[in-house]
Amino acid sequence: MNTTKLSAFMKTTMPILLGTAIYAFGLLYFIIPNQLTEGGVTGITILLKYGFGISPSLSTLVINIPLFLIGWKMLGGRQIVYTGVGIASLTFFLWLFEWMINRGWIVPFRTHQDYILASLYAGVTLGAGLGVVFRYGGTTGGSDIIARILNRKFGWSMGQVILITDVLIIGLSLFFIPIEKILYTLVAVFIASKVIDFIQEGAYAARAFMIISDHAEAIADLITKEMDRGVTLIPAIGAYSKRGKNVVYCVVSRQEIRRLSLLVKSVDPRAFMVINDVHDVQGEGFRED
Template sequence: MNSLKVKNIGKTIVPIMLGTAVYAFGLLYFIVPNQLMEGGVTGITILLNYAFSIPIFLTTLLLNLPLFLLGWKVLGSNQIVYTGLGIGSLTFFLWVFEQAIDKGWLVPFTTEHDFILASLYAGVTLGLGLGIVFRYGGTTGGVDIVARILGRKFGWSMGQIILVVDVIIIGASLLYIPREKILYTLVAVFIASRVIDFIQEGAYAAKAFTIISDDAPQIADLITAEMERGVTLIPAIGAYSKQAKHMVYCVVSRQEIRRLSQLVKSVDPTAFVIISDVHDVMGEGFREG
């Protein structure tokens, strides 16, 4: 295995381990001490902890191991290898934080009244951890594996499967925790989903300009000269006029939106301009890949 391949694998393994560490911290520092819940297999492990005081790291391993082996057999090693890494590192960090809490090295955040604060911080940490894991191609196992298998066998949506399982597990938790804790859990789940999307889409956001004008070549030349941004001219045909023309496509940072708009108007005040959001831009002038 050459050094470049080892380096690329390392760039994946380290973030996945970091993400599972953050996720494990959020579970044991915010969720469990305040008797909140989670979905998926993690929710089952939390329920077992509430009901029988079984260590979460142990049930995480025992529940995920057969699912991992099943996924390996059905989905193949290429799709499941980073899931195995996620399961292993999550189990390890859950054990580490549980030991730290038991020995008094880490004091969890607990509250008797301000559960909204606990749910907000729980949502941020869980979402940050899972977002990092997902961004680098890993998962924490559990329902994700089941959803992939059922999706392949029956064509069911992964999102629908995960949602149904989460509803069943969170509903079952009503046997052990009050209803208001479930509502706080939903706040944490919502915040986590938003943070996951933010991490997945990328912290760096830009704007894409699609400009339709009879003066497209002049606009492209001006953008290149004045802003030093790459521009693409795309051949197009007007559906009504049937005339051939060009569209200008250009991506700029948010700070350059006004300047680019002014340049377009200076050449063609009647140009049709579409401005759309762009996430995680890589390449010259933006973030390096």
């Protein structure tokens, strides 16, 4: 592996290590001490801990090894390599934090009254960890591998497969923990999903403007001059008028939405604007990898 490829690999691997460390910490600091649970394979490891006292680090490794090997064979090495990194690092950090807790170096957060606080912090921690892992192309294995295989072979939606898996595992948890803990778990899962979305999309969320006007060139010039944003003029033909005109396309940050709208209106109050969410922008003026 040459220096350039090694550097690119490390730039992706290090955030995955950080994300799995945060995720493992959230499981052992907030989830397990308060008898909450999770979905997917992580939920199975937690149930094994509650029911049989099996270490989550051990069960995570044992369950994910065959899934990883099947995924490697069916999905290909290039696609699943960062999943292997995620599985290995999650296993390591679960072991490390368990070891630190057993030695008394970390005292988990336990509560007998304010479970909503535990749920909120669990959701934020797990969501932050998974959000970082997902953003850099990794996973923590488990149901994600199953979902990818079923999507590849049968065209099933990955989101639906993961949702069904989570529902089954959380439902199975009723045999091990009280129903009120399940409800608190759902709070944590909801918060985690929002944090994941924010980390994956929110940090670089922007808006794309498509502006249809008879004064497209003047609008484009004004945006370029006043906002220092790149603008594209796209040739188009009006379906009713059959006349050719240019459509203005421009991407701006969320903070610039109102300013751009006012600039357009100052040139053409009758301009037709379509504004779309953009969840990731790369290039000059935005994120550059």
